[in-house]
Amino acid sequence: MRPQLAISLLTLGAVLAAPGCATTSPEPSRLAGCETGAVRLTQDFSTAPGYACQREGEAAFELSVLPEDPEINPSPWYAFDLHADEATDAEVALDYADYRHRYQPRIELEDGHWAALPADVVTVSEDGHQAMLALDIPAGVTRIGAQEVIPIEARADWRAAFADRNGMSRAVIGDSREGRPIEALTRQASTSNAPLIIILGGQHPPEVTGVLGLRAFLDTMFGPHADATVLDAYQWLIIPDLNPDGVEHGHWRHNTGGLDLNRDWGPFTQPETAAAFAAIEQQIMNGHAPFLLLDFHSTRRDVLYTPPDGAALTPFAFSEDWISLIESEWTGDDPAFDRGPSHNVGMPTSKTWFADTYAAPGVTVEYGDNTDRDRIIALSQTAARALTRYLDSQTANSRP
Structure with a gap:
């Protein structure tokens, strides 16, 4: 029956x-x-x-x-x-x-x-x-x-609208295996040697709550109430949709090369990750030292996967300090993010590659599959405000 x-x-x-x-x-x-x-x-x-x-x-x-x-x-x-x-x-x-x-x-x-x-x-x-x-x-x-459907065209429209209203430049940094553009958004720093912050998204096609979280985070970080002084002190490279082929075809995980892109950081065998790496290296060649990488995803809970405690990274103890600021900003009844400080150590993920290569912190920001959408927005807004406070403290310490 x-x-x-x-x-x-x-x-x-x-x-x-x-x-x-x-x-x-x-x-x-x-x-x-x-x-x-x-x-x-x-x-x-x-x-x-x-x-x-x-x-x-x-x-x-x-x-x-x-x-x-x-x-x-x-x-x-x-x-x-x-x-x-x-x-x-x-x-x-x-x-x-x-x-x-x-x-x-x-x-x-x-x-x-x-x-x-x-x-x-x-x-x-x-x-x-x-x-x-x-x-x-x-x-x-x-x-x-299975989640909200966000087609390729809608993602491109969002990137264009976001860049336009926040004064960012857009550039195609490479093509996917099937020839779809990989687009990066850049916000120029006020100085030629400003530290580099990288924000990634869209590596795994079904992880739509990560897309929603990334958008809410960026809207808060760069929106009308953003602290321009803080933003100007850093060079920003944002790649929101790294796996367009996988999204287009409704893949569970992979690009059309049969690979999980978040296991290809270091080898860079796929054109999508190779494009992201080349864009990062170009920023470094332009004088911007790697400072931080945030990579947005979805899983079964709201969690931040961070470097291990005590890792010899600069800035030191970023994850602990950022999470502390998130908790001080958070007004929800339940705790904000869980923390996983030893997740995928030694694997070729974006955060591990970034830490191993540049001795700078990389963090995977994960939202639960079934997290209430209002909570996703609240978490993202809180995380963005906390990051602004953290970056402001860093720039204040570096002022003469």
Whole structure:
């Protein structure tokens, strides 16, 4: 017996605009039976993986949610559209094979915002290998995703708008394996030898809460209430979307070279990480010594992965000092970030490579998959204000 339908998406205002065209479309043979009829399931937009789909009834479908490569971090991403000629009940089964359900499904609302589907809409098998979505959909197009769907074009639009309103320059620093541009944003320091701060994002495609956190952090750090004196004292290099191919194709983890980009810092075998490294080295050649790297991600909790305590880095004890300032700024009922001071030591991640290469701190900023979106914004704003206070203290100590 399939579960009873538990929610009306009409009450969520989930009548969506028609989806845009993707760069590539799933092979028709893989979706046989799903893209025709009065109720249809399609995956022909940016970030949709194009999984094998099987029709189980007039308005019932099964998706085989499988990764792009074996031996991968279990981040089973999915995104699809349901088309209905008229309001109806619909069911979508997610079959993860040997993997387990991770993400609470979300739906795009009529106003473009996203909301989590209530828990009683989703029935997960005891072993976690299957999940059933029981829906009551309106006429039109309803978009469902493991997290908010942020297509390639929307990410480019955000970068352009952010750079324009904050007086930053934009430059293509390289291309992905499939030829998509890797773009960096730069804010020039007021002095030629100012220290360099690097901010990264988008290495792992499904980590959307990391994208939301990065944007809120940057909006606070550089927005209308920012301390220009502090910002001017540093050279800023920001690369928000390092894995555009993986995002476009709905990958769980990898680029189209079959590699986790956050395991390629040092080897730099992939064009995406090689472009980031070249951009950093160019800043160093221009006289800006590496000072700090922040890399934004998602995981199962809000946590900062930092260098080990006592590491011989300059500035010394940055993580401890920054976290202390975050805690002093934080007004939430629960603690802000957890801390992991010995995470992935010795692995070719961005933060470890940065510390080992430049003897400067690198920190991975992680937001929980299911962290409330208002909390993500609050955490990011608090972290940005705390960093501003920290940098202000550093510049004050260096003044004559």
